[in-house]
Amino acid sequence: MRATKLRRIQSGLPTFFEQMSFNLLHTSSQSKARAGVLQTDHGNIETPIFMPVGTAGTVKGVHLLELQQDIGAQIILGNTYHLYLRPGTSLLEQAGGLHRFIGWNGPILTDSGGYQVFSLSDIRKIKEEGATFSSHIDGSKHLFSPENVMDIQRSIGADIVMAFDECTPYPCDYKYARESMELTHRWLERCIAHFDASTPKYGYKQLLFPIIQGSTYPDLRKKSAEYIASTNREGYAIGGLSVGEPHADMYAMTDLVTDILPIQKPRYLMGVGTPANILESISRGIDMFDCVMPTRNARNGMLFTREGIINIRNEKWRSDLSPLDAQSELALDNTTSKAYLAHLIRNKEMLGAQIASIHNLHFYLWLVKEARKNILADTFEPWKEEMLDKVQRKL
Amino acid sequence: MRATKLRRIQSGLPTFFEQMSFNLLHTSSQSKARAGVLQTDHGNIETPIFMPVGTAGTVKGVHLLELQQDIGAQIILGNTYHLYLRPGTSLLEQAGGLHRFIGWNGPILTDSGGYQVFSLSDIRKIKEEGATFSSHIDGSKHLFSPENVMDIQRSIGADIVMAFDECTPYPCDYKYARESMELTHRWLERCIAHFDASTPKYGYKQLLFPIIQGSTYPDLRKKSAEYIASTNREGYAIGGLSVGEPHADMYAMTDLVTDILPIQKPRYLMGVGTPANILESISRGIDMFDCVMPTRNARNGMLFTREGIINIRNEKWRSDLSPLDAQSELALDNTTSKAYLAHLIRNKEMLGAQIASIHNLHFYLWLVKEARKNILADTFEPWKEEMLDKVQRKL
Numbered sequence: 001m002r003a004t005k006l007r008r009i010q011s012g013l014p015t016f017f018e019q020m021s022f023n024l025l026h027t028s029s030q031s032k033a034r035a036g037v038l039q040t041d042h043g044n045i046e047t048p049i050f051m052p053v054g055t056a057g058t059v060k061g062v063h064l065l066e067l068q069q070d071i072g073a074q075i076i077l078g079n080t081y082h083l084y085l086r087p088g089t090s091l092l093e094q095a096g097g098l099h100r101f102i103g104w105n106g107p108i109l110t111d112s113g114g115y116q117v118f119s120l121s122d123i124r125k126i127k128e129e130g131a132t133f134s135s136h137i138d139g140s141k142h143l144f145s146p147e148n149v150m151d152i153q154r155s156i157g158a159d160i161v162m163a164f165d166e167c168t169p170y171p172c173d174y175k176y177a178r179e180s181m182e183l184t185h186r187w188l189e190r191c192i193a194h195f196d197a198s199t200p201k202y203g204y205k206q207l208l209f210p211i212i213q214g215s216t217y218p219d220l221r222k223k224s225a226e227y228i229a230s231t232n233r234e235g236y237a238i239g240g241l242s243v244g245e246p247h248a249d250m251y252a253m254t255d256l257v258t259d260i261l262p263i264q265k266p267r268y269l270m271g272v273g274t275p276a277n278i279l280e281s282i283s284r285g286i287d288m289f290d291c292v293m294p295t296r297n298a299r300n301g302m303l304f305t306r307e308g309i310i311n312i313r314n315e316k317w318r319s320d321l322s323p324l325d326a327q328s329e330l331a332l333d334n335t336t337s338k339a340y341l342a343h344l345i346r347n348k349e350m351l352g353a354q355i356a357s358i359h360n361l362h363f364y365l366w367l368v369k370e371a372r373k374n375i376l377a378d379t380f381e382p383w384k385e386e387m388l389d390k391v392q393r394k395l
Numbered sequence: 396m397r398a399t400k401l402r403r404i405q406s407g408l409p410t411f412f413e414q415m416s417f418n419l420l421h422t423s424s425q426s427k428a429r430a431g432v433l434q435t436d437h438g439n440i441e442t443p444i445f446m447p448v449g450t451a452g453t454v455k456g457v458h459l460l461e462l463q464q465d466i467g468a469q470i471i472l473g474n475t476y477h478l479y480l481r482p483g484t485s486l487l488e489q490a491g492g493l494h495r496f497i498g499w500n501g502p503i504l505t506d507s508g509g510y511q512v513f514s515l516s517d518i519r520k521i522k523e524e525g526a527t528f529s530s531h532i533d534g535s536k537h538l539f540s541p542e543n544v545m546d547i548q549r550s551i552g553a554d555i556v557m558a559f560d561e562c563t564p565y566p567c568d569y570k571y572a573r574e575s576m577e578l579t580h581r582w583l584e585r586c587i588a589h590f591d592a593s594t595p596k597y598g599y600k601q602l603l604f605p606i607i608q609g610s611t612y613p614d615l616r617k618k619s620a621e622y623i624a625s626t627n628r629e630g631y632a633i634g635g636l637s638v639g640e641p642h643a644d645m646y647a648m649t650d651l652v653t654d655i656l657p658i659q660k661p662r663y664l665m666g667v668g669t670p671a672n673i674l675e676s677i678s679r680g681i682d683m684f685d686c687v688m689p690t691r692n693a694r695n696g697m698l699f700t701r702e703g704i705i706n707i708r709n710e711k712w713r714s715d716l717s718p719l720d721a722q723s724e725l726a727l728d729n730t731t732s733k734a735y736l737a738h739l740i741r742n743k744e745m746l747g748a749q750i751a752s753i754h755n756l757h758f759y760l761w762l763v764k765e766a767r768k769n770i771l772a773d774t775f776e777p778w779k780e781e782m783l784d785k786v787q788r789k790l
Contacts, residue, residue, distance in 0.1 A: 063727075340452070
């Protein structure tokens with residue numbers, strides 16, 4: 001009995017006492033691309049999926065109704081680091097969690113704050129206990145530990161909680177990468193112990209996803225993936241990629257770890273990426289993505305479309321009165337001309353950033369929805385090749 | 396026959412050859428408050444009305460659908476100065492006018508650019524010919540004359556075109572105010588001659604509104620109102636108020652000129668104002684208003700509500716999880732908590748400005764709609780007194 005359970009855990013198959021939260025519907029016959037459904041208490045998520053980033057309780061420039069109705073977001077991401085500093089867990093608890101605070105009824109995933117500690121805070125120190133850092137807002141001192149980061153995410157009330165990890169920069173020497181990975185693994189044990197000893201605060205289930213590290217070193221990534229897989233959690237993330245390494249390295253590491261991770265659990269590639277990155281990673285077995293690119297680049301006037309990339313600040317669009325994308329189902333894509341958006345972006349009008357953000361997020365959600373359709377029809381690989389040409393083209 | 400026509404012109408009654416564009420439905424029995432309908436080729440406007448300001452082809456932070464569906468805007472305002480500099484009349488003509496360029500199918504009023512020349516441009520010079528100024532964007536030199544400002548507004552395609560005037564600052568000495576008023580009157584003659592000698596570019600009718608000046612000098616205001624009324628145009632504006640003078644002066648000047656202006660034509664008080672200013676001016680016979688206050692103050696976190704003014708940055712709102720306005724018909728007012736908006740505004744999140752702008756514009760449109768209902772029911776004055784107490788209260 002015990003041996004059977006262990007084998008089940010290792011294979012990722014559900015044990016008899018465990019409720020299935022991910023249904024794998026189909027895997028491509030020509031690649032590792034998969035279509036599935038991830039169940040949360042705030043609704044199902046059809047994978048592969050892209051998660052719009054709602055840093056501090058808002059996807060920048062986008063109304064909730066637009067996220068739901070125009071963009072078709074199925075899950076959004078919040079940043080633990082930002083939410084912890086502002087509005088803070090006390091207010092979030094008073095509100096009954098982040099969902100109620102911001103009025104979003106769908107699933108939410110929160111990162112662990114580790115990435116922001118390392119990227120935003122000037123002063124930080126990593127110890128066995130955790131990471132001390134000073135707030136980028138007011139310089140105040142804080143500690144993130146595996147335990148309190150679990151507590152914070154319980155207070156936020158995310159449907160999917162990320163383990164606290166150290167995200168190594170690129171490049172990163174082997175010794176640092178190995179020691180950091182080992183620290184991340186020790187932190188993970190503490191995360192799991194603390195998470196499992198606590199209960200959700202708002203009556204719905206929270207899932208915990210551990211994070212694989214190991215920089216761009218195949219042996220470290222293999223070791224980390226094996227260790228992370230052995231924890232038998234509800235899903236697994238790949239961290240420490242999309243931090244400046246060559247795309248080939250990112251794809252190689254992704255390929256390597258998805259061969260190790262159990263088939264029956266969702267895989268989340270953190271912080272990725274361009275439309276091409278997403279398509280390539282789907283074909284390497286990734287189910288979930290998040291990235292600030294569609295909204296951040298939108299604010300600078302870069303539009304992702306099914307025919308290529310538009311830099312709306314280029315002179316050629318200035319008097320182009322054709323719609324942003326006449327093939328799109330998004331109303332704004334049909335009613336907004338390139339010239340009007342160019343005018344708004346050039347003049348730093350908020351509405352420009354708003355329209356471009358909705359456009360890009362709608363496109364990202366369209367892309368993963370089309371990917372899913374093609375996976376289910378087992379036509380993903382030829383469709384992907386065709387799309388790769390288009391989405392990387394500069395218009 | 397000629398004498399009859401002249402009398403009709405002076406009384407503001409329509410002459411036999413003139414198509415009525417304003418229907419006065421009711422005037423309060425206790426004040427000069429009026430309810431009417433102003434007809435344009437892009438739809439009817441129910442007065443009294445507030446016009447959201449869409450400076451450079453966008454009401455800042457507000458989508459067109461929101462303007463139509465959530466805010467209930469019936470007419471928006473564009474700034475000739477901004478639109479002339481960017482995107483420029485050539486592109487607007489290619490687009491078929493401002494309505495088509497921005498996708499707004501309702502009525503548009505454009506100011507004449509005079510106010511911005513005097514308030515935004517560092518270097519400007521007023522001559523008989525017109526006003527030379529340097530662009531606040533790139534320093535380039537331009538001339539606005541009565542003739543080219545009419546041409547520009549023909550190219551923009553506004554439903555209501557404003558005459559080119561000099562807007563005197565406050566305070567302003569008598570001599571300057573008189574000479575400036577006389578210049579404005581001479582410019583008006585040129586505006587009318589040029590406007591009437593030209594035709595609309597896009598097939599729909601454009602109305603021309605002259606502007607009364609005269610600073611805070613009753614004799615000048617009287618003289619200007621009499622002259623402006625004698626032009627028998629489609630409507631009349633009062634300029635040079637709401638520029639820093641005491642409210643009592645603004646009300647006195649408004650009262651004075653609405654006694655002179657013909658009953659049967661709409662009156663537009665430019666750049667006004669607070670909710671209290673609007674209520675007081677309605678009771679003095681004003682039909683149309685515009686002001687950047689609801690959107691500009693929204694971006695700074697000031698909300699106008701039917702119970703008073705909320706400065707959402709105040710500490711007291713930080714953890715107030717009650718809705719912005721539970722009595723409001725606006726969905727966002729019911730789904731957004733004060734604490735959430737406070738969080739967004741404090742963190743300079745675009746969504747904060749977006750929500751607050753929609754809230755304030757919805758409130759302004761609600762206010763004039765309620766005013767109209769009460770005028771039609773002849774209950775305006777008691778309702779106004781009650782509202783004046785509320786809208787000026789700090790919550």
